Amino acid sequence: MSSTPTVRVVAAVVEQDGRYLITQRRAAAVLPLLWEFPGGRVEDGETDADALQREFRHRLGCEISCGRLISFVSHPYEKYAVELYLYECRITAGEPEAKVVHAFKWVTSGEFEQHPFTPADEASMSKLLGIG
Numbered sequence: 192m193s194s195t196p197t198v199r200v201v202a203a204v205v206e207q208d209g210r211y212l213i214t215q216r217r218a219a220a221v222l223p224l225l226w227e228f229p230g231g232r233v234e235d236g237e238t239d240a241d242a243l244q245r246e247f248r249h250r251l252g253c254e255i256s257c258g259r260l261i262s263f264v265s266h267p268y269e270k271y272a273v274e275l276y277l278y279e280c281r282i283t284a285g286e287p288e289a290k291v292v293h294a295f296k297w298v299t300s301g302e303f304e305q306h307p308f309t310p311a312d313e314a315s316m317s318k319l320l321g322i323g
Contacts, residue, residue, distance in 0.1 A: 202230030
């Protein structure tokens with residue numbers, strides 16, 4: 192029996208004025224149109240902070256600084272497992288725009304449940320908020 196491949200993914204928790212930045216995956220993406228904290232896959236030889244900065248520039252067109260690790264979850268999907276590292280981040284330059292995401296929103300933690308999240312992000316969010 193072969194082992195399931197693991198994908199290291201980083202995501203940013205960006206909070207401003209009591210609201211959090213979330214992004215909606217594109218219709219053609221894996222897990223289409225689900226919501227998530229912005230981020231993406233860590234490439235070989237890349238640090239988590241480098242991956243977050245690259246993904247933010249690519250997907251939202253702005254610059255961020257990466258702070259402390261605030262959550263980690265491992266979530267199995269059918270063909271792979273995701274190790275999701277959630278970092279506290281802040282925008283340092285530019286304003287977010289939907290470049291390579293379907294949409295983005297600023298929401299309060301109370302509004303999270305109104306948005307269907309990817310399973311890994313949902314598990315991470317529940318851990319973050321102390322739910323479940």
